[in-house]
Amino acid sequence: MVRRTRAEMEETRATRLATARRVFTGHGYADTSMDDLTAQANLTRGALYYHFGDKKGLLAAVVEQIDAETDQRRQAVSDTAEDAWEGFRGRCRAYLEMALEPEIQRIVLRDARAVLDGTSPDSQRHCIQSMQRMIDNLIRQGIVAEADPQALASLIHGGLAEAAFWIADGEDGSARLAQAVDALELSLRGLLVKR
Amino acid sequence: MVRRTRAEMEETRATRLATARRVFTGHGYADTSMDDLTAQANLTRGALYYHFGDKKGLLAAVVEQIDAETDQRRQAVSDTAEDAWEGFRGRCRAYLEMALEPEIQRIVLRDARAVLDGTSPDSQRHCIQSMQRMIDNLIRQGIVAEADPQALASLIHGGLAEAAFWIADGEDGSARLAQAVDALELSLRGLLVKR
DNA sequence: CCCTAATCATACTCCTTGCATGTATTTTCG
DNA sequence: CGAAAATACATGCAAGGAGTATGATTAGGG
Known part of the structure; x- marks a missing residue:
């Protein structure tokens, strides 16, 4: 997987949030695995846990938005x-x-x-x-x-x-x-x- | 583990329901594993799935009660x-x-x-x-x-x-x-x- | 007394989460 | 400008949980 430039890096969190919003809306929180999310976007679980801590943190960020x-x-x-x-x-x-x-x-x-x-x-x-x-x-x-x-x-x-x-x-x-x-x-x- | 008599068998479902009610109330649904439930009562997962189908079925039965x-x-x-x-x-x-x-x-x-x-x-x-x-x-x-x-x-x-x-x-x-x-x-x- | 169905126990398999570690890029700073 | 530190990911691993398959035991009827 190709490395991202600085500008793309700053977009990563926002992009990921939008993806999570979409997938959570469609499948629900419980039926969505972290791997599902990584499949929808093109980042891996490492980025997810780095930005949001855990799965609940991701949901909290989505809700806040x-x-x-x-x-x-x-x-x-x-x-x-x-x-x-x-x-x-x-x-x-x-x-x-x-x-x-x-x-x-x-x-x-x-x-x-x-x-x-x-x-x-x-x-x-x-x-x-x-x-x-x-x-x-x-x-x-x-x-x-x-x-x-x-x-x-x-x-x-x-x-x-x-x-x-x-x-x-x-x-x-x-x-x-x-x-x-x-x-x-x-x-x-x-x-x-x-x- | 000792086998149960017929009378005890008929109580099993009710007993299990009461146990689930107690544990769900204390720990919440998501944080309660089937093993937690089997530990609290003295029956195993086999009985659980036989009576209630799956975890959601158990919750549904508790809610209905x-x-x-x-x-x-x-x-x-x-x-x-x-x-x-x-x-x-x-x-x-x-x-x-x-x-x-x-x-x-x-x-x-x-x-x-x-x-x-x-x-x-x-x-x-x-x-x-x-x-x-x-x-x-x-x-x-x-x-x-x-x-x-x-x-x-x-x-x-x-x-x-x-x-x-x-x-x-x-x-x-x-x-x-x-x-x-x-x-x-x-x-x-x-x-x-x-x- | 045997046969069948009901009732439970046990041993797996698959999936998921979270973490730990590795790696590349960027930033900071002397 | 170059090295150290921080950032931003990627990847592999371990623990745990859900569900299933299969086996064992007993009740109850003919």
Whole structure:
């Protein structure tokens, strides 16, 4: 195998991450061996263990990348909203739609949850924290009723994730998506302060 | 090793299930080898594969047993309620409290979700169905607003599971449990028809 | 009393992970 | 600029785990 130049070396980690993302998404974490990954790319296990430590480290790196991307996309959604409450609702809907992507379902919501118990500092904690901050603001503005922001964020985040699985499990995805959004609206309206 | 009598043979499967439950709860599915299980009980891998087919089959059997038990316990809770809505709320709270048990968190909510993708017919689908039936009744009685019962059940079930993880993650469990129940009440009241 | 099927034990095979070691390239520095 | 150190891989090896094949033992029926 030919040696790589310096520029290629720096690309190696990114390339490998992308490959792992693709293969993990297709085959799942458990059914993907390190040799499978080396076959898909053209590097060997040595590079893998050098860059990521172990198999879990590789998964953690993939999850972190996905998490950063999706959080950025969600941020863009809530930034364009009229007011804070609409931004929050939009963000919830955006999360629901993103959670339909196989990459997120399989890697983040299924495999990472089982493999990266408490080892990952953020995993999906990062996106729960974003949601928690939004809720905290809404409460301080008197829009949402008094409650613990973390508890609310966990509750909502978990609901959205499970709903996404339900949507993906059916044949008619768009119909289920609409139904899930309706259900979401119902439970969200309970958060508002009574007037 | 001494041969077992007929009566003991019939107990073998149940005994083995209980052992697997204990070891899976303590070490997790992935970190438990078949040899670990044979060491804990006093049967060998031959018996294991004879009764359960493979490792996933063993997990599926454990999950099914836990699921049946917990669903029965939840049924008892909602049966003693005054009206349908209180029964539903009580059942949600009961689920939240049960989801705190390590057995359920580790085996049902974490490992089974990753390992038994769509292979298990029920897994936690069974308890979502129970919840879905309750919601369906509440909607027909005009107590809960019109929505797809499955979507609502998925949303709520997922939220409760995630909230349980959040509670278990903290030190002061009872405080977090109270906060989670408050958050739950908020989102549940949104389901009621406006008067 | 023998025969068959059920129930378990044991001995393998194959695969995977992680590590240890080797090698080439790059960087650092006197 | 040249050597030493660090970096970025490649490769071979050992330990362990899953699943299977096959053998042994017993229950139960005819």
